[in-house]
Amino acid sequence: MAETVIIGLLKLLGGLGVFLTSMKLLTSNVESLAGEKIKGLFSKISKSKLAGVGIGTAATAIIQSSGAITVMVIGFVNSGLMSLTQAATIIYGANIGTTITAQIVALGTLGSGSFDLNLLFGSLAGIGALIILFAKKDWVKKAGGLTAGFGMLFVGLSLMSTAMSDFAKLPEVIDFLSKIQNPVLLVFVGALLTAILQSSSAMTGLIITMCFGGLLSLDQGIFLTFGSNIGTCVVALIAAIGSQVNAKRAALIHLIFNIAGVIVFMLIYPIIFYTSGVTYGMLLEKMFPGVISTQLAMMHTLFNLISVILVLPFSDLLVKLTEKIIPEKKAKDTAVVLADKGVNFIAEQFLSTPPIAVAQVKKEVVYMLKLAMDNFDLAVNAVKTLNLNDRKEFDKREKCIDFLNKELTKYTTKLLNLNISETDRKFLGSVYHTITDIERIGDYAENIFEYAEELKKEGKSFSASACDEIDKLSDNIKSLYDITLRIFSNNNLLLLPDASSYEQAVDTLKEDISQNHIKRMASGECSAETGALFLGLITGAERIADHIYNIAESVKSYANRNIRPAAKMFK
Numbered sequence: 001m002a003e004t005v006i007i008g009l010l011k012l013l014g015g016l017g018v019f020l021t022s023m024k025l026l027t028s029n030v031e032s033l034a035g036e037k038i039k040g041l042f043s044k045i046s047k048s049k050l051a052g053v054g055i056g057t058a059a060t061a062i063i064q065s066s067g068a069i070t071v072m073v074i075g076f077v078n079s080g081l082m083s084l085t086q087a088a089t090i091i092y093g094a095n096i097g098t099t100i101t102a103q104i105v106a107l108g109t110l111g112s113g114s115f116d117l118n119l120l121f122g123s124l125a126g127i128g129a130l131i132i133l134f135a136k137k138d139w140v141k142k143a144g145g146l147t148a149g150f151g152m153l154f155v156g157l158s159l160m161s162t163a164m165s166d167f168a169k170l171p172e173v174i175d176f177l178s179k180i181q182n183p184v185l186l187v188f189v190g191a192l193l194t195a196i197l198q199s200s201s202a203m204t205g206l207i208i209t210m211c212f213g214g215l216l217s218l219d220q221g222i223f224l225t226f227g228s229n230i231g232t233c234v235v236a237l238i239a240a241i242g243s244q245v246n247a248k249r250a251a252l253i254h255l256i257f258n259i260a261g262v263i264v265f266m267l268i269y270p271i272i273f274y275t276s277g278v279t280y281g282m283l284l285e286k287m288f289p290g291v292i293s294t295q296l297a298m299m300h301t302l303f304n305l306i307s308v309i310l311v312l313p314f315s316d317l318l319v320k321l322t323e324k325i326i327p328e329k330k331a332k333d334t335a336v337v338l339a340d341k342g343v344n345f346i347a348e349q350f351l352s353t354p355p356i357a358v359a360q361v362k363k364e365v366v367y368m369l370k371l372a373m374d375n376f377d378l379a380v381n382a383v384k385t386l387n388l389n390d391r392k393e394f395d396k397r398e399k400c401i402d403f404l405n406k407e408l409t410k411y412t413t414k415l416l417n418l419n420i421s422e423t424d425r426k427f428l429g430s431v432y433h434t435i436t437d438i439e440r441i442g443d444y445a446e447n448i449f450e451y452a453e454e455l456k457k458e459g460k461s462f463s464a465s466a467c468d469e470i471d472k473l474s475d476n477i478k479s480l481y482d483i484t485l486r487i488f489s490n491n492n493l494l495l496l497p498d499a500s501s502y503e504q505a506v507d508t509l510k511e512d513i514s515q516n517h518i519k520r521m522a523s524g525e526c527s528a529e530t531g532a533l534f535l536g537l538i539t540g541a542e543r544i545a546d547h548i549y550n551i552a553e554s555v556k557s558y559a560n561r562n563i564r565p566a567a568k569m570f571k
Contacts, residue, residue: 008163009163011159011160011162011163012159012160012163014159015155015156015158015159015160015162015163015209016156016160016202016206017156018152018155018156018159019152019153019156019160019202019205020156020197020199020202021152021156022149022150022151022152022153022155022156024149025145025146025148025149025152029142029143029145029146029149029419049085049089049312049315050089050312051089052086052088052089052090052092052093053089053090053092053093053096053308053312054093055090055093056069056073056089056090056091056092056093056094056095056096056097057093057094057096057097058093058097059090059093059094059097060093060094060096060097060098060100061097061100066094066095066097066098066200066201066232069090069091069094069097069353070091070094070235070236070251070254072349072350072352072353072356073087073090073091073094073250074087074236074240074247074250074251074349077244077246077247077249077250084246084249084250084253084319084322084323085315085316085319087250087253088250088253088257088315088318088319089312089315091250091253091254091257092257092307092308092311092312093308095229095257095258095304095307095308096301096304096305096308098200098201098232098304099297099300099301099304101201101204101205102201102204102205102208102296102297102300102301103297103301104153105153105204105205105208105209105293105297106208106291106293106294106296106297121150121151121153121154122151122152122154122155122158123151124147124148124150124151124154125147125148125151125152125154125155126148126151127147127148127151128144128145128146128147128148128149128150128151129144129148130144131143131144131147131148132144132145132148138421138422139421139422142419142421145419156205160205160206160209163209163213180220181220183223183266183269184266186220186223186224186226186227187223187224187226187227187230187262187266188227189224189227190203190207190223190224190225190226190227190228190230190231191227191228191230191231192227192231193224193227193228193231194227194228194230194231194232194234195231195234197231199232200228200229200231200232203224203228203231203232204225204228204297204300207221207224207225207228207296208221208293208296208297209293211292211293211296212291212292212293217281218280218281218284218285218292218295218296219279219280219281221292221296222280222281222284222296222299225296225299225300225303226262226265226266226303227262229258229261229262229303229304230255230258230259230262232258233251233254233255233258236250236251236254236255237251237255240252245326245327245328248326249319249322249323249325249326252322252325252326253318253319253322256318256321256322257307257311257318258307260307260310260311261303261304261306261307261310261311264306264307264310265280265303265306280299281295284296284298284299343364343403343404343407344363344364344367345360345361345363345364345367346360346361346364346407346408346411347360351414351415351418354415354418354419354420354424355420355421355424357411357415358415358420358424358427358428361408361411361412361415361428361431362427362488362489364404364408365408365431365434365435365438365488366485366488366489367404368401368404368405368408368435368438369438369441369481369485369488369551371397371400371401371404371442372397372401372438372439372441372442372445373441373478373481374397375394375397375398375401375442375445375446375449376441376444376445376448376474376477376544377474378390378393378394378445378449379394379445379446379448379449379452380448380470380474382448382449382452382453383448383449383451383452383455383462383470383537384462384467384470384471386452386455386456386461388452388453388456391449391453394445394446394449397442398442398446401438401439401442402439402442404435405435405436405438405439408431408435409432409435412428412431412432415428416428416429423558424558426557426558427557427558429557429558430554430555430557430558433550433554434488434550434551434554437547437548437550437551438547438551440543440547441544441547441548444540444541444543444544444547445544447536447540448537448540448541451533451536451537454533455530455533458529460529460530461530462530462534463520465516465520466517466520466534469509469513469516469517469538470537470538470541472509473506473509473510473513473538473541473542474541476502476505476506476509476545477502477506477541477544477545477548479502480499480502480503480506480545480548480549480552481548483495483498483499483502483552484499484548484549484551484552487499487552487555488551488552488554488555491555491558491559493555493556493559495552496552496553496555496556499549499552500549502545503545503546503548503549506541506542506545507542507545510538510539510541510542513538514535514538517531517534517535517538518531
């Protein structure tokens with residue numbers, strides 16, 4: 001017996017390891033190949049609850065990981081890009097989408113004799129490996145990784161099924177498992193094991209193979225599966241640690257939703273059993289006669305579908321409940337929030353879904369650029385009015401720019417070490433230069449603000465004509481910034497000639513303004529002291545324009561010149 005148990009455990013561990021690795025391989029390669037589709041799905045989020053459920057279902061079906069989708073949603077809520085109600089509906093959909101994995105696992109148990117689906121699909125692991133080995137193009141390699149992952153899933157299932165068959169031959173094991181019949185205990189065990197594995201898909205696959213191998217009855221498997229729906233919430237709860245209040249609420253919604261579904265099904269069970277003597281297993285045998293694995297997979301799907309149907313009408317009440325359980329913290333002063341906030345969009349949670357993390361990097365870069373340009377506006381206004389009251393706000397933004405420079409660099413480096421598409425890799429490579437350009441814009445803005453301080457200290461000011469020229473130069477730089485923002489945000493290279501025109505206009509203006517100022521100094525309209533500051537200001541402004549145009553041009557390194565503008569997310 002001891003030898004059989006050891007061999008069985010080794011097969012089980014090997015099968016489980018291959019299964020988990022296959023899920024990781026599937027998820028990472030699907031994310032790379034279908035990343036844009038996932039972004040597109042989330043760009044269609046609206047106030048419709050059904051749309052949210054559909055998007056959550058589709059996204060999870062694509063990625064094959066409800067945990068990744070839930071963590072992603074928590075990140076969006078944490079960044080303020082998604083409302084709590086929208087997040088709730090997507091979480092509901094993710095629970096439906098994750099049942100696809102159980103259906104695939106059930107499929108793997110079908111077939112016998114000369115037609116073994118495990119053997120047929122398992123061979124895809126070798127085919128995928130060969131594609132990875134010999135393919136030249138990046139997308140073909142990722143397609144090979146996807147194929148290998150799908151094949152490995154069935155190899156893992158085959159090993160686990162064999163292990164279960166070995167255990168099923170041992171009377172002692174059967175006797176022990178037959179004693180665990182208490183539904184509440186089975187739910188608890190299912191939740192605990194899923195929390196340890198941190199994968200409801202792996203747990204469901206294990207339960208299905210145990211039932212198919214004869215180790216567990218269908219009813220035992222059903223209650224263990226109920227528990228796995230609670231255990232999977234651990235991933236979301238961990239992701240919410242250290243997040244904003246709404247992100248914690250989203251994780252709590254996930255937990256309450258799954259617990260509520262289990263409670264409903266646990267309350268219905270004794271009513272059915274004691275009134276008619278029928279168990280869930282008996283009902284499933286009548287509904288889906290045949291293979292036990294298919295019956296369990298269908299129960300998993302029905303459980304989540306019915307839970308969504310029951311909870312969806314009460315989503316708003318559920319959101320209000322979480323708001324009472326986790327109340328809003330006392331609001332801080334706006335200036336303090338700016339100083340404390342740090343990053344707005346990037347978060348560790350998104351690293352589990354690289355295509356979304358890349359999209360968040362772009363949003364953070366746009367935010368950083370806005371901070372720098374806001375400081376430029378403050379500096380120009382200070383030079384013209386000599387009103388230095390905005391210095392404190394200016395310094396807070398400058399500190400935030402410096403902080404973002406460091407954080408984006410670290411985050412981008414982490415992303416480059418993950419499995420991402422070639423286009424995303426090129427974009428992230430350009431980000432290093434882009435954030436350096438933005439940091440330099442912030443530095444030149446600070447120089448301009450210092451000119452204002454020096455003017456006020458010396459009791460001097462620029463002439464009305466000089467201020468008019470500053471306005472004209474500033475207006476062209478703002479127009480260049482607006483065009484660049486559209487180019488960078490939407491990968492729209494069709495606007496690059498417009499950006500070039502504005503950049504050239506700034507260069508021309510700078511030369512004309514310099515000549516005009518030299519004439520004013522010659523006529524005595526401006527002093528030599530103010531003249532030096534003015535020339536420094538327009539030189540700095542012209543360099544700001546250069547850095548903005550560098551950002552627009554950086555898009556050429558990763559975007560197709562004829563590409564359509566990307567869909568805007570979360571309008």
